[in-house]
């Protein structure tokens with residue numbers, strides 16, 4: 294199999310297909326999942342690690358917060374870092390204090406997630422200086438649709454992730470996500486298909502996912518099971534179980550090889 298094929302598994306039929314073929318496959322399997330037709334079909338990939346990919350069904354009524362929570366759970370969460378989406382040059386961040394707008398309905402989150410937001414509420418990074426800009430939200434939203442996709446330049450204004458996907462996403466649109474601004478994991482997202490039916494709640498569904506890539510042990514070539522965070526920027530960081538035992542770094546530096554673009558970053562364990 295070609296390395297570029299990046300095989301994965303369809304969650305609907307359990308069939309194995311490469312990343313590109315999967316979109317067609319999902320359309321064919323979609324009959325089995327009626328609600329799926331009501332949502333955006335999103336392809337999400339590691340920006341610098343395209344071997345990690347997901348296809349999601351996300352209803353138009355789901356918010357960027359819902360998508361953030363989903364991505365944290367399946368791929369990136371390690372210790373409650375900040376995150377943001379960038380769509381058409383505008384950044385969307387979590388703004389727990391923006392409660393007047395009703396953007397964050399905290400009742401919808403379980404306790405773990407509430408802890409997460411509590412932590413970020415204490416973080417002052419996005420507080421203070423941008424409150425006036427909330428009034429301009431509607432204008433900005435109008436501008437958004439004219440903005441070019443994937444613009445690198447971002448202005449200082451941060452919009453709220455409380456906005457729904459239906460309000461910001463357009464057919465074929467590409468956008469990006471970043472988790473942890475210190476040791477970031479960057480994802481690229483693409484709208485492969487748009488909702489055909491009515492909104493179906495806010496639940497985001499995993500439709501397909503890459504199979505765990507085979508990463509060889511840096512020393513012997515057997516499949517790696519551990520990654521050494523102390524050696525991650527050197528030549529030898531991936532180890533099979535045997536070579537991990539023989540590795541001289543502290544055991545605390547050895548982390549499991551997770552099927553995620555965040556593997557080897559911060560304290561990510563999968």
Ligand SMILES: [Zn+2]
Pocket residue numbers: 303304305306307308318319322
């Ligand atoms: Zn299928």
Ligand SMILES: [Zn+2]
Pocket residue numbers: 371372373374473559560561
């Ligand atoms: Zn972390």
Ligand SMILES: [Zn+2]
Pocket residue numbers: 510511512513514515532533534535536537
């Ligand atoms: Zn080995």
Ligand SMILES: [Zn+2]
Pocket residue numbers: 521522523524540541542546
């Ligand atoms: Zn090491």
